[in-house]
Amino acid sequence: QHNPHFFPNRTGIVHLFEWKFKDIARECETYLSPNGFGGVQVSPINENAIVFKRPWFERYQPISYRIITRSGDENDFRNMVTKCNTVGVRVYVDIVVNHMAAGNGQVNGTGGGTAFIPDKSYPNVPYNETHFHETCAINDYNNAVEVRNCELVGLPDLDQSLEYVRARIVNFMNKLIDFGVAGFRMDAAKHMWPNDLSVIYNRLNNLSNYFATGSRPFIYQEVIDLGGEAVKKTEYISLGAVTEFKFSLEISRAFRGHNELKWLKSWGVKWGLLPSKYSLVFVDNHDNQRNGAGGSEILTYKFPKMYVMAVAFMLAHPYGTPRIMSSFFFDFIDQGPPANVSTEEIISPKILSNGTCTNGWVCEHRWTEIVGMIGFRNRVRGEAIANWWDNDNNAIAFCRGNKGFVVFNNEPDDLQLTFNTCLSRGNYCDVISGRKSGNICTGQQISVNEKGKSVIRIKAQSVVAVHSGAKI
Ligand SMILES: O=C(/C=C/c1ccc(O)c(O)c1)N[C@@H](Cc1ccc(O)cc1)C(=O)NCCCOc1c(-c2ccc(O)c(O)c2)oc2cc(O)cc(O)c2c1=O
Numbered sequence: 001q002h003n004p005h006f007f008p009n010r011t012g013i014v015h016l017f018e019w020k021f022k023d024i025a026r027e028c029e030t031y032l033s034p035n036g037f038g039g040v041q042v043s044p045i046n047e048n049a050i051v052f053k054r055p056w057f058e059r060y061q062p063i064s065y066r067i068i069t070r071s072g073d074e075n076d077f078r079n080m081v082t083k084c085n086t087v088g089v090r091v092y093v094d095i096v097v098n099h100m101a102a103g104n105g106q107v108n109g110t111g112g113g114t115a116f117i118p119d120k121s122y123p124n125v126p127y128n129e130t131h132f133h134e135t136c137a138i139n140d141y142n143n144a145v146e147v148r149n150c151e152l153v154g155l156p157d158l159d160q161s162l163e164y165v166r167a168r169i170v171n172f173m174n175k176l177i178d179f180g181v182a183g184f185r186m187d188a189a190k191h192m193w194p195n196d197l198s199v200i201y202n203r204l205n206n207l208s209n210y211f212a213t214g215s216r217p218f219i220y221q222e223v224i225d226l227g228g229e230a231v232k233k234t235e236y237i238s239l240g241a242v243t244e245f246k247f248s249l250e251i252s253r254a255f256r257g258h259n260e261l262k263w264l265k266s267w268g269v270k271w272g273l274l275p276s277k278y279s280l281v282f283v284d285n286h287d288n289q290r291n292g293a294g295g296s297e298i299l300t301y302k303f304p305k306m307y308v309m310a311v312a313f314m315l316a317h318p319y320g321t322p323r324i325m326s327s328f329f330f331d332f333i334d335q336g337p338p339a340n341v342s343t344e345e346i347i348s349p350k351i352l353s354n355g356t357c358t359n360g361w362v363c364e365h366r367w368t369e370i371v372g373m374i375g376f377r378n379r380v381r382g383e384a385i386a387n388w389w390d391n392d393n394n395a396i397a398f399c400r401g402n403k404g405f406v407v408f409n410n411e412p413d414d415l416q417l418t419f420n421t422c423l424s425r426g427n428y429c430d431v432i433s434g435r436k437s438g439n440i441c442t443g444q445q446i447s448v449n450e451k452g453k454s455v456i457r458i459k460a461q462s463v464v465a466v467h468s469g470a471k472i
């Protein structure tokens with residue numbers, strides 16, 4: 001339940017938020033695989049409510065468990081899972097089973113299905129009102145029963161203690177396992193009872209023959225817990241990994257300058273974070289990049305210099321299983337993905353010859369700095385942090401064994417110092433400013449002497465990272 005089943009020497013899950021399956025398949029083959037990414041998280045694949053103006057959150061309002069959304073249909077999904085697995089990239093599906101779509105009267109779904117609310121009738125599952133909790137609103141997040149048994153923002157709340165409901169959910173998830181998925185993101189897990197989730201997970205099949213025999217699905221549960229509520233993230237860690245929102249908040253605060261970087265020396269459980277093996281970590285996610293949990297502190301693509309440093313630190317540090325957010329540009333927090341105005345069909349990202357995306361897609365996972373740090377993380381796997389250095393303020397540096405070295409300068413001025421890189425003598429390419437291309441560096445080159453020392457210049461609000469895989 002805690003193992004993402006990455007292929008050897010791969011790391012990082014990229015959340016290709018709102019991407020179409022055809023585009024995901026191509027991204028697996030042409031980019032994620034060659035660059036060492038471990039997996040991709042896809043948006044909810046089951047039929048969702050069509051909400052006026054197509055806000056992004058409509059995909060979190062299920063109408064049925066039929067595989068048909070604006071990302072594609074069941075066939076498109078199966079083809080994508082096959083193609084991604086074939087090139088060594090795992091697929092994780094976002095599962096929304098705490099609730100069904102809200103509405104008033106008939107609600108239409110992305111697959112032509114319908115629902116009738118508030119009589120809680122979803123004929124394409126089918127669910128009727130006997131499968132839901134009594135209508136009550138979650139008002140008090142200090143009441144753990146209310147948080148699980150009442151309605152999250154008015155969304156009809158499924159009763160996962162019922163055998164019938166468990167069966168519908170298990171059948172849906174087992175179908176995806178048999179297609180070859182590696183695991184699931186359990187949306188709004190905080191609003192479901194751990195015991196009910198445990199029963200459901202235990203009924204899931206072992207993974208398909210893309211995996212070692214007897215492999216269990218990788219489960220990571222969305223539990224928004226920044227403290228101060230009755231429901232605790234620790235209630236779920238025996239069942240699977242948990243999304244660590246405190247990681248997102250604290251790393252954003254640090255690189256915004258609201259905490260000196262020197263305190264990151266103790267980064268991990270000492271900061272109140274979950275034990276590393278249970279922790280799914282990220283700088284931002286689809287919700288909190290829009291002022292969800294963590295509010296305006298969260299760093300996003302809108303603050304590129306600070307964001308790059310935060311993502312680089314996440315990938316340079318051994319703590320947790322990292323997930324990279326890959327967004328579409330948005331001005332309004334409800335805004336949905338780039339779509340054709342009349343057909344409302346999602347517009348595919350267009351990849352330019354320099355590898356960047358257009359058509360309204362940010363493609364953070366294609367930024368030189370971020371893909372460079374995926375290579376760093378793959379190279380230094382298993383190596384402990386060594387030789388921590390800081391200037392007692394906002395400049396820090398550390399080695400990963402004798403395979404990698406990284407330095408962060410969050411000071412207002414450039415920095416030039418002699419560092420002990422732990423690396424062997426030679427010339428290395430900084431994987432933040434560029435990459436190793438044949439025998440040259442497209443970005444900054446770092447020279448290390450026979451004592452492992454190097455004079456390095458780091459611009460203000462920048463990071464430099466070198467590793468033994470980028471030695472020329
Ligand atoms: O902003 C949103 C959507 C947010 C959202 C969606 C998916 C997520 O995975 C998520 O974490 C948040 N939704 C908008 C609009 C909205 C949507 C549906 C609705 O019935 C009413 C309004 C909104 O203003 N939502 C209220 C604040 C965000 O409250 C939501 C939370 C949520 C937020 C903070 C928490 O500590 C927490 O335990 C749960 O989780 C969702 C999960 C869903 O599966 C679907 C949802 O509609 C929501 C959801 O509304």
Ligand SMILES: [Ca+2]
Pocket residue numbers: 098147148149150157158191192
């Ligand atoms: Ca619930």
